[in-house]
Amino acid sequence: MTRRMLLALFSRIVAAASAVAALVPNVRFLADPLRRREETGPKRYRLARLAELPVGEPTPFVLRGRQVDAWKVYPSRILGQVWVIRDNDATDADHARLRVFSATCPHLGCTVNHDPEKRRFVCPCHAGVFTLDGEPVPSKELGYQNPVPRGMDPLKWSLVEDETGELWLEVEYVRFELGRPERVPVA
Amino acid sequence: MSAFWHEWRNRPLTGGARWWRTTGALLLGLAGVQLLTGLTLMTVYTPSTTDAWPSVWYIQHRVDYGAVVRALHYYAAHAMIIVLAVHLVRVLVSGRFRPPYHWAWITGLLLAPVVLMLAASGNLLPWGQKELGQAQVETHIVGSMPVLGPMLQRLIVGGTELGQRALSTFFMVHVALLPLVGLVLGMVHLGQISHADRREATAAGADAQSVAASYFPYQSAWNAVAFAMLMGGLLYLAVTRPVPLGPPAHPGLPNSPRPEWYFLALFELRRYFTGPMEFVATGVIPVAILGWLILLPALHRVMGAVVARVLAVVTAAVLVAGGGLLTWLPLQRDAADAEHQAVLTELERVARRAATLAEFGVPPAGPAELLERDPVIMGPILYRQHCAACHPYGGQWAKEPKAADLKGFGTEEWIWGLVQKPDDPRFLGHTKHREMAEWSQETLAEATEDEREEIRQAVRWLAGHPTGVPEEEDESPFALGYEAFDAWCIECHTYEGEGGFNVKGPDFTGYGSAQWIEEFIRNPAAEKFYGDEAEMPAFAGKMTDVQIKVLARWLAGQTDPVLQE
Ligand code: FES
Numbered sequence: 001m002t003r004r005m006l007l008a009l010f011s012r013i014v015a016a017a018s019a020v021a022a023l024v025p026n027v028r029f030l031a032d033p034l035r036r037r038e039e040t041g042p043k044r045y046r047l048a049r050l051a052e053l054p055v056g057e058p059t060p061f062v063l064r065g066r067q068v069d070a071w072k073v074y075p076s077r078i079l080g081q082v083w084v085i086r087d088n089d090a091t092d093a094d095h096a097r098l099r100v101f102s103a104t105c106p107h108l109g110c111t112v113n114h115d116p117e118k119r120r121f122v123c124p125c126h127a128g129v130f131t132l133d134g135e136p137v138p139s140k141e142l143g144y145q146n147p148v149p150r151g152m153d154p155l156k157w158s159l160v161e162d163e164t165g166e167l168w169l170e171v172e173y174v175r176f177e178l179g180r181p182e183r184v185p186v187a
Numbered sequence: 188m189s190a191f192w193h194e195w196r197n198r199p200l201t202g203g204a205r206w207w208r209t210t211g212a213l214l215l216g217l218a219g220v221q222l223l224t225g226l227t228l229m230t231v232y233t234p235s236t237t238d239a240w241p242s243v244w245y246i247q248h249r250v251d252y253g254a255v256v257r258a259l260h261y262y263a264a265h266a267m268i269i270v271l272a273v274h275l276v277r278v279l280v281s282g283r284f285r286p287p288y289h290w291a292w293i294t295g296l297l298l299a300p301v302v303l304m305l306a307a308s309g310n311l312l313p314w315g316q317k318e319l320g321q322a323q324v325e326t327h328i329v330g331s332m333p334v335l336g337p338m339l340q341r342l343i344v345g346g347t348e349l350g351q352r353a354l355s356t357f358f359m360v361h362v363a364l365l366p367l368v369g370l371v372l373g374m375v376h377l378g379q380i381s382h383a384d385r386r387e388a389t390a391a392g393a394d395a396q397s398v399a400a401s402y403f404p405y406q407s408a409w410n411a412v413a414f415a416m417l418m419g420g421l422l423y424l425a426v427t428r429p430v431p432l433g434p435p436a437h438p439g440l441p442n443s444p445r446p447e448w449y450f451l452a453l454f455e456l457r458r459y460f461t462g463p464m465e466f467v468a469t470g471v472i473p474v475a476i477l478g479w480l481i482l483l484p485a486l487h488r489v490m491g492a493v494v495a496r497v498l499a500v501v502t503a504a505v506l507v508a509g510g511g512l513l514t515w516l517p518l519q520r521d522a523a524d525a526e527h528q529a530v531l532t533e534l535e536r537v538a539r540r541a542a543t544l545a546e547f548g549v550p551p552a553g554p555a556e557l558l559e560r561d562p563v564i565m566g567p568i569l570y571r572q573h574c575a576a577c578h579p580y581g582g583q584w585a586k587e588p589k590a591a592d593l594k595g596f597g598t599e600e601w602i603w604g605l606v607q608k609p610d611d612p613r614f615l616g617h618t619k620h621r622e623m624a625e626w627s628q629e630t631l632a633e634a635t636e637d638e639r640e641e642i643r644q645a646v647r648w649l650a651g652h653p654t655g656v657p658e659e660e661d662e663s664p665f666a667l668g669y670e671a672f673d674a675w676c677i678e679c680h681t682y683e684g685e686g687g688f689n690v691k692g693p694d695f696t697g698y699g700s701a702q703w704i705e706e707f708i709r710n711p712a713a714e715k716f717y718g719d720e721a722e723m724p725a726f727a728g729k730m731t732d733v734q735i736k737v738l739a740r741w742l743a744g745q746t747d748p749v750l751q752e
Binding site for chain 1: 587
């Protein structure tokens with residue numbers, strides 16, 4: 001009887017150990033996306049000459065760059081979109097005032113449009129609405145719940161002189177985690 | 188297996204055969220159709236971001252009966268969700284969730300999310316613009332679940348962005364994982380029902396009548412007829428209404444994603460729970476509904492048959508009415524939403540064009556590359572992005588026009604319009620270029636009928652994107668046009684290296700051709716164009732080479748894609 005029990009126990013342990021041995025590499029394989037880090041961090045983009053930007057009117061820009069998708073490399077792909085608002089017509093770096101927002105909706109990541117009549121940024125997906133300062137429009141004003149968790153994400157920008165002395169608007173593009181009230185860069 | 192089958196078909200049929208009892212068999216039949224069509228589709232479909240759309244296109248347009256099999260798979264998937272809902276309501280209303288059916292009831296309920304996830308995962312496989320947008324939202328919803336959400340999202344997406352790994356994962360889930368889970372749950376479900384039927388019959392006593400009737404062939408005959416009718420309907424749909432294939436995914440295309448109809452009610456719920464509460468709509472409510480349904484058999488035990496039955500009927504009514512209303516509301520709103528409709532129209536336009544382009548083959552770089560190089564698709568999109576801040580198009584797109592309307596640029600009609608009224612806002616009215624207006628007022632206004640005809644000739648010549656100088660004796664329209672140019676335009680405009688003695692207007696060599704426009708977009712301040720007088724910025728470096736070429740071709744009215752050099 002003891003021999004029988006021992007054998008049963010033995011076979012169970014051996015079978016379980018083999019199962020675990022088979023499972024471990026598979027679990028590690030499947031968990032790979034959790035450990036993989038893509039090259040991130042802010043990327044600088046040169047958007048336009050300052051003098052060319054219209055004053056007061058939000059202007060959209062499409063950012064293109066190299067994109068790596070697993071083993072595929074795309075040399076020039078659309079990586080994001082931004083909205084630029086030039087606030088005054090100053091043409092020198094000290095006085096020029098600009099606002100730059102990522103066009104990615106902080107709700108669930110659709111691309112935010114500009115509605116020139118209402119002078120608002122509007123998201124086509126769940127009707128999120130922002131002021132031209134990127135702030136969410138209060139739900140009371142809309143008559144329905146504004147679904148966005150936070151305002152549009154502002155991006156760092158700078159004015160950089162080229163060889164000919166002209167000022168260019170450069171933007172540091174960062175993506176933030178969606179759907180959260182706080183701004184956390186995507187790691 | 189055969190014992191299982193035998194038990195299954197010979198189980199007692201308490202209460203006799205009924206039409207409404209066919210729903211379970213219909214689901215089984217539909218699962219069979221999905222397995223069959225799915226395996227067939229897999230012989231061509233390729234789960235790669237660059238090959239998925241083209242392989243679906245190929246199924247749709249090249250493979251014999253490809254469109255029919257794809258449509259069958261599509262319509263059967265939708266039918267499955269509908270029949271599943273009917274099945275659920277039928278079991279609720281008939282009270283067949285009570286013991287001894289309670290275990291079958293629970294496995295049945297667990298099958299519902301499996302079917303929905305099958306639909307949602309299959310939806311992404313063509314890797315189209317619309318489906319990618321939907322998947323983006325859906326995976327973010329997963330990510331917004333508390334605690335485990337972000338990790339789960341990363342696992343499903345295979346990283347931070349939907350790409351190749353996401354497609355491979357979705358494919359595995361759709362063709363292997365969920366079908367396996369469904370198969371196991373389904374077998375258990377059937378076994379449980381068979382078992383419960385016997386217990387029910389025994390409990391009902393030796394009512395000779397009902398025990399004599401076995402499931403096969405009494406109910407089976409009804410099932411077969413019902414399934415034949417359903418199959419007939421599906422085949423009819425599949426043959427007469429091919430499933431459209433949307434445009435391939437391309438980040439430059441607009442999007443206004445909406446979930447498929449079976450998720451619309453949840454989508455609508457999200458409107459009422461926003462911010463941190465959103466999880467209530469996407470997680471808590473669906474799980475609560477499932478939980479409530481799972482608990483119904485227990486209520487039956489605790490509160491008695493009558494109360495449980497009433498609760499079940501009320502639950503069914505609330506689910507049907509609530510689900511219906513929440514589905515109807517967003518449909519209503521979208522139908523009235525001009526912007527949403529405009530995006531759909533644009534995507535249809537791109538889809539049609541992409542399907543046409545695919546006729547000539549899709550490059551290995553994928554369909555996005557195909558769109559990128561096509562003037563018809565990208566022309567207007569690039570124009571709106573880069574030109575419409577100043578240049579209207581057919582009176583549209585530019586809110587504050589600052590330059591000429593380029594619809595029909597370089598055509599005879601456009602040039603003749605400009606020659607007659609250079610100051611019109613459609614032409615140079617918004618710009619600071621006044622020389623042409625002065626010329627028009629002084630020279631054209633004074634011209635005789637014959638002279639006007641000559642100028643007209645020069646315009647016609649110019650609209651032909653002229654290059655080269657005619658021989659002395661030449662009397663062709665081209666030569667006559669050249670002479671007219673020589674007589675009327677050469678003072679200000681250069682052509683083949685001559686002219687432009689007076690003021691400097693744009694060069695006429697190849698004027699309005701794609702090549703000419705391309706060079707102009709690259710640098711309007713080049714010597715041959717406006718020189719220092721240029722108001723338009725140079726776009727070389729701001730747009731890629733291919734983009735400039737594509738835009739120039741579109742403006743010149745050409746439709747051939749820009750091929751790789
Ligand atoms: S993604 Fe913008 S409102 Fe939902």
